[in-house]
Amino acid sequence: MRIETRGVLIGAARTIIGRMPGQTARDRMTEGLLPPQPSRVLVRRELGYFLKRLGMVALFLTVLAVSASTAFALFEHTSYWQGIQRAFTTISTLGAMGQPKTVGGQITEIAVVTLGVGTLFYLLGTVSELLVTGHLTGLLGAFRMQRRIAELHDHYLICGFGRVGQRVARRLKDAGVPLVVVDANPEIREEMEEMGVLHVDGPASDDDVLCEAGIMQARAVVACVDSDAENIFVTITARALRPDIEIVARAAEEATEKKLIRAGANDVISPYKASGDAMARLALDVPGERERGTPVDVNEDGRPEGRIASLDPADSAPTSG
Secondary structure, eight states, X not given: OHHHHHHHHHHHHHHHHHTXXXXXXXXXXXXXXXXXXXXXXXXXXXXXXXXXXXXXXXXXXXXXXXXXXXXXXXXXXXXXXXXXXXXXXXXXXXXXXOOOSSHHHHHHHHHHXXXXXXXXXXXXXXXXXXXXTXXXXXXXXXXXXXXXXXXXXXXXXXXXXXXXXXXXXHHHHHTTOOEXXXXXXXXXXXXXXXXXXXXXXXXXXXXXXXXXXXXXXOSEEEEOOSOHHHHHHHHHHHHHHOTTSEEEEEOSSHHHHHHHHHHTOSEEEOHHHHHHHHHHHHHTTOTTTGGGSEEEEEOTTSXXXXXXXXXXXXXXXXXXX
């Protein structure tokens, strides 16, 4: 029943988005074509590929050692234990057992040295590739990030790290609350790391990505992607995964506000309407509105020549003189 309901919601959202103003067909076609930065799924795949290569090397060396031990024991007429010792010293190129006495043993030694050294070089190349290309550092960093996210509880998910998302992240960091940023844009990954926030690289409308970000233990979701269409999908996905979670969504178009509410958002904020209202209040010289701004360019008399307006009521400060 839950899957069917969710499918109906997704289908309705796609119909709504198809009529959404401000978004062309080309934008909808090209949306999601850029690959996201490595996420937990990609990390697991890379690590699995590396471990698979190591497993193949270990299996080949085991088969080579067993075969060489048997061949040495038969050709040299020695015990199987001495055959194992000779196979190990041959594969590792130690040569501590001396030269084989029989032609069969010498041929076996040539074959074992060729295959063993080649396999060891392949192993060395695999490890070197992991180190030189930086995959090891990326894997370790990703696992540390995932472990820290898994330990979070009652944290906030910020879906989208544009101008609005960055502002939200700064305010939440100043408030001292845990947060995780979800964004699929590889160009802003450096900005997230400079701010020092935990982040998951991938589309926030994807179930697996939100689960990686810990939505099951999260306190609230802030959907502030630049696209209203994507915010609707994020809201639907978050509401389907967590019916009881608080969702605050951003709407660029006024027509999207009610759609986000119907999609499951608890609160909808329009940054353009909020900024427009603030500018109107400043133009109308509403009492106390200017005092909420940040003074800049203070003159010799100690009076500011201008202020940077604030949209946050908590930024209001008392004035003197």
